[in-house]
Amino acid sequence: xxxxxxxxxxxxxxxxxxxxxxxxxxxxxxxxxxxxxxxxxxxxxxxxxxxxxxxxxxxxxxxxxxxxxxxxxxxxxxxxxxxxxxxxxxxxxxxxxxxxxxxxxxxxxxxxxxxxxxxxxxxxxxxxxxxxxxxxxxxxxxxxxxxxxxxxxxxxxxxxxxxxxxxxxxxxxxxxxxxxxxxxxxxxxxxxxxxxxxxxxxxxxxxxxxxxxxxxxxxxxxxxxxxxxxxxxxxxxxxxxxxxxxxxxxxxxxxxxxxxxxxxxxxxxxxxxxxxxxxxxxxxxxxxxxxxxxxxxxxxxxxxxxxxxxxxxxxxxxx
Ligand code: MTE
Numbered sequence: 001x002x003x004x005x006x007x008x009x010x011x012x013x014x015x016x017x018x019x020x021x022x023x024x025x026x027x028x029x030x031x032x033x034x035x036x037x038x039x040x041x042x043x044x045x046x047x048x049x050x051x052x053x054x055x056x057x058x059x060x061x062x063x064x065x066x067x068x069x070x071x072x073x074x075x076x077x078x079x080x081x082x083x084x085x086x087x088x089x090x091x092x093x094x095x096x097x098x099x100x101x102x103x104x105x106x107x108x109x110x111x112x113x114x115x116x117x118x119x120x121x122x123x124x125x126x127x128x129x130x131x132x133x134x135x136x137x138x139x140x141x142x143x144x145x146x147x148x149x150x151x152x153x154x155x156x157x158x159x160x161x162x163x164x165x166x167x168x169x170x171x172x173x174x175x176x177x178x179x180x181x182x183x184x185x186x187x188x189x190x191x192x193x194x195x196x197x198x199x200x201x202x203x204x205x206x207x208x209x210x211x212x213x214x215x216x217x218x219x220x221x222x223x224x225x226x227x228x229x230x231x232x233x234x235x236x237x238x239x240x241x242x243x244x245x246x247x248x249x250x251x252x253x254x255x256x257x258x259x260x261x262x263x264x265x266x267x268x269x270x271x272x273x274x275x276x277x278x279x280x281x282x283x284x285x286x287x288x289x290x291x292x293x294x295x296x297x298x299x300x301x302x303x304x305x306x307x308x309x310x311x312x313x314x315x316x317x318x319x
Contacts, residue, residue: 045123045150047209047223049101055210058148061129063204063305069132069212070143074286076217080137081238082186083172083179084219091219094180100222100239109169110245112160119223123209125158126150130213131206136268136300137233140293142282147227148210153201161197161245169194169250170226171242187253193226193237194250194264198309204229204302207240230302232266263319267310268300272319 043057069075081091084098103119132146156168174190176182182189199205208227209216216222221238228235234254244250254262261275270280281293299306310318 043127045126045128045209047120047123047128048215051215051217053215055128055148055213055215058128058130058210058213061131061206063302064130064132064146065134065144065301067132067134067144069146070284070286072212075143075145075211076219078285079219080233081181081219081221083181083189083191083239085181086186090181095218098178098218098222100218103223103241105224105240106242107159108242108244110162110165110247112162113158123150123207123224126154128209129206131227133204133227133229134300135227135229135233135236136282136296138262138266138274138279140277140279140282140296141285142294142296143285146212147206147208148213148216149206149208149227151203152205152207152226153203155207156197156200159243159245164247165197165245167194167196167246167248167250168200169242169244169246170237170240171244172237172239173241187257190241191237192251192253192256193235194246194252195226195228195235196309197245199228199306202306202309204305230268230299230306232268234262235266265310265315265318267306267315267319268296269298269315269319270296271298272316 043059046056048055077092078088079091080086080088081095084091084094101119105117105119105122106115107117108114128148128150130146130148132144134142135145136142170193172191173179174182195205206227207224208221209224211217211220216225221236221240224240225238226236226240249264252262252264254266255264268279273279280296282296283293284291297303
């Protein structure tokens with residue numbers, strides 16, 4: 001984690017508030033003089049290629065929970081990434097040889113800045129922030145994850161959606177030669193997800209490029225994946241290669257596959273059961289097999305920030 005214990009901090013690392021502010025001013029001035037595209041950012045995001053490399057200049061972001069994060073091991077060995085297999089340990093086992101660079105992201109549809117961006121150029125205009133979020137999977141387990149990412153609202157603003165843009169659609173890499181799970185038709189590839197523009201520009205939404213202060217591991221969606229903490233985990237599409245601004249609601253993988261079980265919204269809602277199990281409680285990974293399940297919170301506890309997005313919407317029908 002980025003938070004260092006006082007005993008770990010060398011005196012040379014301590015920056016007085018005065019120097020810190022000067023440094024930010026200096027970097028801002030540099031951004032203007034250099035004619036860079038940096039908006040209000042003081043730092044531009046640099047994500048090294050090397051696996052496990054530390055990310056520099058990560059600022060503590062807003063909205064982090066003070067719950068204890070899960071261990072690095074829990075977060076990186078138990079998850080879903082069907083492109084690498086359907087078992088919970090498959091992404092960890094089968095994504096080790098995956099090379100997430102070079103990588104590009106295609107931006108298309110209803111926005112001014114369409115094009116194919118190198119990953120490095122795509123993230124550069126934005127600040128890296130740490131956001132420690134509670135995450136709730138639709139399979140009734142949860143974790144607390146210290147993500148590092150860039151604000152999706154900033155990205156959307158930067159890409160300048162037209163007045164017709166009502167949704168943002170995302171797609172994952174679809175390459176059977178690099179992703180063994182794609183050789184089986186467990187889903188209609190590529191993996192697809194989507195948000196309304198209001199959801200994408202909510203300050204909680206991020207595109208994650210790291211966790212625990214380090215470059216994002218392959219199994220968690222390297223080099224870039226979506227994180228929307230008030231929704232079930234399947235909305236958090238990994239290995240993003242395409243973003244499309246659309247007027248009409250985009251198709252999403254789990255809704256296409258099992259429409260009765262998975263809707264477009266996928267907001268965490270303890271009052272609406274999955275057709276095959278209850279969503280009222282959740283098992284926190286790492287809490288031990290004898291630990292009791294804890295109650296699931298509406299919008300995963302982020303209601304104050306997001307409930308207004310769904311005013312007047314029947315959340316039982318729009319699940
Ligand atoms: N993204 C892609 N491309 N393919 C997937 O199979 N699984 C989703 C989501 N993103 C998935 C995906 C599901 S069901 C969950 S619960 C989360 O990833 C789990 O991964 P995480 O623990 O790294 O967030």
